[in-house]
Amino acid sequence: MLLDRLKTETRAAHDRIEADLDLLRPNLSRANYSALLARYQAFFRVWEPAVAEAIGDECFFGPRRKLHLLDQDLEALGVEPLAGAPRVERFATRAQAMGSLYVLEGSTMGGLVIAAHVRRTLGVSGPGARYFENYGRDAAERWRAFRAALAGISTPQTDAAVVAAALQTFEILHRWLAPGKAVAHG
Numbered sequence: 001m002l003l004d005r006l007k008t009e010t011r012a013a014h015d016r017i018e019a020d021l022d023l024l025r026p027n028l029s030r031a032n033y034s035a036l037l038a039r040y041q042a043f044f045r046v047w048e049p050a051v052a053e054a055i056g057d058e059c060f061f062g063p064r065r066k067l068h069l070l071d072q073d074l075e076a077l078g079v080e081p082l083a084g085a086p087r088v089e090r091f092a093t094r095a096q097a098m099g100s101l102y103v104l105e106g107s108t109m110g111g112l113v114i115a116a117h118v119r120r121t122l123g124v125s126g127p128g129a130r131y132f133e134n135y136g137r138d139a140a141e142r143w144r145a146f147r148a149a150l151a152g153i154s155t156p157q158t159d160a161a162v163v164a165a166a167l168q169t170f171e172i173l174h175r176w177l178a179p180g181k182a183v184a185h186g
């Protein structure tokens with residue numbers, strides 16, 4: 001099963017990025033939170049068009065876009081966008097783009113936990129926290145629908161490439177969002 005493979009084979013990468021971002025720490029500051037959002041925004045600026053192109057179906061991908069949420073958050077917090085961005089290659093196949101999208105769609109689950117923490121510790125919700133609030137009360141249903149779409153593209157020939165794309169996306173995100181930590185892990 002592709003969904004089981006994705007979950008199992010990316011678990012270590014998930015736990016590493018979760019631990020290194022350490023977003024649920026009690027002393028999370030507004031400055032740290034703002035700086036991280038600026039890095040997410042720079043990632044989405046290059047990643048989102050690459051996924052859109054490879055998926056080639058705006059009916060499917062359009063409602064899953066999140067760059068505009070990050071734009072709103074930065075503006076609400078008065079944060080300047082970063083000049084730089086990580087290097088993201090074009091996806092050779094739609095299946096690879098779906099593997100990469102798995103990482104960011106799955107992160108909406110943790111996003112809700114992070115949004116609740118940001119609201120409690122920094123008093124930020126709505127504009128300023130829209131990226132992590134993401135789909136709100138629809139998140140579980142949206143995640144279920146995305147998993148169904150993933151299951152629908154599973155084939156014995158392409159599943160390994162989907163998993164590899166997800167792992168690579170975790171790797172790029174880890175290096176970009178937690179730059180100080182990436183070195184320590186080799």
Ligand code: HEM
Binds near residue numbers: 017023104107108173
């Ligand atoms: C403080 C940080 C984070 C927390 C607390 C967290 C928490 C969680 C939780 C509770 C789930 C399980 C949801 C469920 O199965 O119902 C989950 C799933 C997931 N998270 Fe995170 N997460 C965090 C960060 C991230 C990040 C930074 C990413 C990637 C950008 C990410 C990607 C994923 C993915 C892909 C899944 C789906 C796993 C699967 O069931 O296949 N998470 N996360």
